[in-house]
Amino acid sequence: MTGAMMDFSRRAMMLGGLSAGLTGLPALGGTIPKRGGSIRVATQSVSTADTLDPAKGALSTDYVRHYMLYSGLTKIGPDLIPRPSLAERIESADRTTWHIALRRGVHFHGGGELTSADIVFSLLRHKDPKLGSKMASIAGQFLDVRADGRYGVTIRLSGPNADLPAMLAQSHFLIVRHGVDRPDGNGTGPFRLAEFKPGIRTVVVRNPDYWVPGKPYLDRIELIAIPDEVSRLNALLAGDVQLVNAVAPHSTRRVEASPNHAIATTPSALYSNLIARMDRLPSGNPDFIAALKHLIDRPLVKRALFRGFATIGNDQPIPPFHPYYNPSIPQTTLDLDRARWHIHRGGLANVRLPIFCGPAVEGSVDMASVLQEYGAQVGLDLAITRVPSDGYWSTHWMRHPLSFGSTNPRPTADLVFSLFYKSDAAWNETGWKNPRFDQLLLAARGETSEANRKAMYGEMQQIVHDQCGSIIPVFISLIDGHDRRLRGLDPIPMGGLMGYQFAEHVWWAA
Amino acid sequence: MSGASQTSLWPLLARRIGSAALTLLMVSVVIFAIAGLLPGDAAQEALGQSATAEQVAALRHEMGLDQAAPLRYAHWLAGMVQGDAGQSLVAGMPVRAIIAERLPNTLMLAGMTAVLAVPLALLMGITAAIRRGTWLDRAINLASLSMVALPEFLVATLGVLIFSVKLMWLPSIAMVSAEASWSDTLRSCALPILSLTVVVVAQMARMTRAAIADQLDRPYVEMARLKGASLTRVVLGHVLPNCLGPIVNAMALSLSYLMGGAIIVETIFNFPGLASLMVNAVTSRDMPLLQACAMIFCSAYLLLMLVADMVALLANPRLRAQ
Numbered sequence: 001m002t003g004a005m006m007d008f009s010r011r012a013m014m015l016g017g018l019s020a021g022l023t024g025l026p027a028l029g030g031t032i033p034k035r036g037g038s039i040r041v042a043t044q045s046v047s048t049a050d051t052l053d054p055a056k057g058a059l060s061t062d063y064v065r066h067y068m069l070y071s072g073l074t075k076i077g078p079d080l081i082p083r084p085s086l087a088e089r090i091e092s093a094d095r096t097t098w099h100i101a102l103r104r105g106v107h108f109h110g111g112g113e114l115t116s117a118d119i120v121f122s123l124l125r126h127k128d129p130k131l132g133s134k135m136a137s138i139a140g141q142f143l144d145v146r147a148d149g150r151y152g153v154t155i156r157l158s159g160p161n162a163d164l165p166a167m168l169a170q171s172h173f174l175i176v177r178h179g180v181d182r183p184d185g186n187g188t189g190p191f192r193l194a195e196f197k198p199g200i201r202t203v204v205v206r207n208p209d210y211w212v213p214g215k216p217y218l219d220r221i222e223l224i225a226i227p228d229e230v231s232r233l234n235a236l237l238a239g240d241v242q243l244v245n246a247v248a249p250h251s252t253r254r255v256e257a258s259p260n261h262a263i264a265t266t267p268s269a270l271y272s273n274l275i276a277r278m279d280r281l282p283s284g285n286p287d288f289i290a291a292l293k294h295l296i297d298r299p300l301v302k303r304a305l306f307r308g309f310a311t312i313g314n315d316q317p318i319p320p321f322h323p324y325y326n327p328s329i330p331q332t333t334l335d336l337d338r339a340r341w342h343i344h345r346g347g348l349a350n351v352r353l354p355i356f357c358g359p360a361v362e363g364s365v366d367m368a369s370v371l372q373e374y375g376a377q378v379g380l381d382l383a384i385t386r387v388p389s390d391g392y393w394s395t396h397w398m399r400h401p402l403s404f405g406s407t408n409p410r411p412t413a414d415l416v417f418s419l420f421y422k423s424d425a426a427w428n429e430t431g432w433k434n435p436r437f438d439q440l441l442l443a444a445r446g447e448t449s450e451a452n453r454k455a456m457y458g459e460m461q462q463i464v465h466d467q468c469g470s471i472i473p474v475f476i477s478l479i480d481g482h483d484r485r486l487r488g489l490d491p492i493p494m495g496g497l498m499g500y501q502f503a504e505h506v507w508w509a510a
Numbered sequence: 511m512s513g514a515s516q517t518s519l520w521p522l523l524a525r526r527i528g529s530a531a532l533t534l535l536m537v538s539v540v541i542f543a544i545a546g547l548l549p550g551d552a553a554q555e556a557l558g559q560s561a562t563a564e565q566v567a568a569l570r571h572e573m574g575l576d577q578a579a580p581l582r583y584a585h586w587l588a589g590m591v592q593g594d595a596g597q598s599l600v601a602g603m604p605v606r607a608i609i610a611e612r613l614p615n616t617l618m619l620a621g622m623t624a625v626l627a628v629p630l631a632l633l634m635g636i637t638a639a640i641r642r643g644t645w646l647d648r649a650i651n652l653a654s655l656s657m658v659a660l661p662e663f664l665v666a667t668l669g670v671l672i673f674s675v676k677l678m679w680l681p682s683i684a685m686v687s688a689e690a691s692w693s694d695t696l697r698s699c700a701l702p703i704l705s706l707t708v709v710v711v712a713q714m715a716r717m718t719r720a721a722i723a724d725q726l727d728r729p730y731v732e733m734a735r736l737k738g739a740s741l742t743r744v745v746l747g748h749v750l751p752n753c754l755g756p757i758v759n760a761m762a763l764s765l766s767y768l769m770g771g772a773i774i775v776e777t778i779f780n781f782p783g784l785a786s787l788m789v790n791a792v793t794s795r796d797m798p799l800l801q802a803c804a805m806i807f808c809s810a811y812l813l814l815m816l817v818a819d820m821v822a823l824l825a826n827p828r829l830r831a832q
Contacts, residue, residue: 048601132553132569199608199790200611224780226683226780227780230667234671234675235780238674238682240682390548391548
């Protein structure tokens with residue numbers, strides 16, 4: 001019928017093959033998924049702002065909670081390619097107007113069938129500025145969301161965007177019951193809410209009427225947060241919790257030393273980047289940026305800061321395992337002579353500049369220290385200005401010629417480029433303006449040929465690599481620790497804990 | 511005589527309560543002013559890294575943060591006078607409900623620690639004072655000095671490593687919930703209680719020893735001993751009432767620490783108490799919640815001090831005459 005639809009079903013088929021391979025994996029271990037069991041899970045973030053409202057999810061605990069209770073129109077698989085979920089089909093001829101056919105016979109926990117009214121309500125509520133949705137800027141692209149009968153929805157976008165299925169897979173776009181202004185956990189997800197105390201705990205029990213046959217496997221999950229890393233790990237090793245996220249690289253040995261526990265590593269697109277503001281001097285001087293890029297000892301950062309739990313980066317935000325990764329860009333390496341040459345050409349000798357870093361950005365203080373050392377060898381006087389986490393994002397991030405930023409994995413190349421690299425983006429960290437890049441970004445959204453899109457994203461990566469002041473030494477892998485009896489944890493690179501969606505997939509083999 | 515002196519306590523009590531109210535008012539102004547100096551506000555913190563200007567503006571309006579600071583304070587104060595602590599900006603629920611969830615936990619932890627720590631401190635202090643100069647005194651001194659010197663995060667972490675991770679006797683995190691049985695709660699709170707006891711017992715024990723040792727040198731003790739009273743009787747019947755004031759004062763100071771100062775222990779054991787709630791309120795710039803926590807800690811402190819002073823007055827008629 002239409003190129004986009006065929007394309008999507010091809011993706012779905014590819015994914016079908018992959019997921020078949022994945023479900024085959026546990027069989028190698030001699031176990032098949034089994035019903036029953038109750039586990040306690042600890043994540044690292046907790047706040048009185050813990051919420052049952054998917055739109056407001058801000059922390060890992062929120063994402064996990066929301067994926068337990070609600071389902072989305074689509075979901076993202078281990079290969080970062082979206083597949084249908086509550087939407088049985090999602091198709092578009094021009095990538096501007098999208099038609100969604102809903103799965104039938106899906107029921108909310110509190111009763112009532114899922115209909116188009118729920119979808120329209122769930123998507124449009126993001127546009128209300130009073131709600132404070134994390135996805136308000138993306139929802140701004142929804143010109144119109146309309147019910148098309150009981151099981152059909154039409155979304156009209158303000159411009160073409162081939163990535164809509166991937167964007168709808170984010171936890172913020174999970175579907176809530178229509179008319180409920182403050183969602184209370186009543187969703188169509190694999191678990192039902194039993195107890196929710198913000199900042200303390202969430203308890204969910206198996207939803208026997210879940211629309212995916214046979215799932216979930218666990219009877220009950222208690223979700224808590226232990227912000228202190230050492231305490232979190234101790235709780236795992238003492239058997240008080242069975243699954244934790246955000247294990248520090250230097251703690252992995254403790255987990256590996258225990259016969260009953262194991263780590264699960266997820267390579268991810270998470271990165272801490274050094275941001276050189278390009279709209280001021282000297283940080284905007286191309287020679288300055290080129291010199292900085294050649295002053296980063298990437299293997300050292302990977303080895304010393306992250307104990308190998310990282311993927312070497314190349315100053316552009318698309319990691320090697322992403323479908324749109326461009327492998328032909330030459331890797332920038334530590335090269336003091338090149339750096340010296342750039343310093344000399346740019347007349348930058350003895351430039352004195354502070355780097356703003358702090359515990360808010362993982363690894364930033366150590367990266368700044370390494371950079372300071374090498375900078376001193378080529379005549380750059382970089383000072384380390386260490387600032388507290390509290391208020392870092394509102395007062396320091398992007399506010400100085402040199403500061404550190406942190407970017408979480410986004411479901412699509414378009415999102416990370418649109419949010420952080422587009423000229424008019426609110427978080428255009430470096431303040432750069434590249435017309436060719438912007439043009440490619442917009443064109444790729446509407447491009448119907450997959451090969452052309454890949455080529456366009458490839459060129460965008462090259463432009464960012466060559467010219468942008470966003471310096472990405474490594475992509476940081478996410479490390480979870482778990483009890484060995486907990487099975488089925490296969491990484492989904494969107495985040496730790498299987499992209500926060502473990503609840504539906506894991507089982508207890510005791 | 512004694513009737514007259516007892517009636518004279520009431521005006522004093524009234525004065526103290528009046529000054530306590532004034533102190534609370536001043537503390538609330540200071541907290542409000544200082545928190546206002548922190549970078550960012552609740553709207554920015556809630557939206558975090560991903561905040562855009564119009565989102566922040568909309569959320570500010572929703573939270574009422576677009577009003578002038580004095581006006582916001584006046585609103586809060588007016589509510590507080592009527593017993594309404596307001597609405598949490600971040601959690602979107604009444605501050606009263608959030609506090610109600612945590613206050614019993616903190617009181618339970620503080621209470622159980624006090625039950626363990628106070629008799630222990632008294633025992634240590636009195637024993638050391640009676641056996642002044644002996645090896646027992648020196649051992650107790652050494653123990654209590656080490657307790658003062660050991661930071662609580664070290665005590666707590668070592669406790670977890672030994673009793674939870676290695677021996678697996680006790681849970682490493684304090685899981686407190688309404689449905690847990692008393693024995694479960696006690697078991698899961700055992701390590702936090704022990705850690706806090708280590709922290710507070712030393713100060714109390716040393717003050718007790720000093721106060722009693724000072725009294726033991728007095729002539730009336732010698733007199734009583736010469737009349738044939740046993741040392742135990744002298745200490746418990748004569749010395750202890752005489753130094754009750756300073757001992758109770760030291761205890762009140764130590765115990766007031768258990769309310770707000772338990773933050774490190776709360777963090778390590780993931781204990782859902784008030785101190786971590788207050789830290790959370792600061793980082794999320796949740797002013798009503800922050801104020802409510804500050805008021806509770808301040809009130810607890812003032813109340814403990816008041817009790818200590820009252821006990822000192824009741825125990826020592828000479829103070830009342832002044």
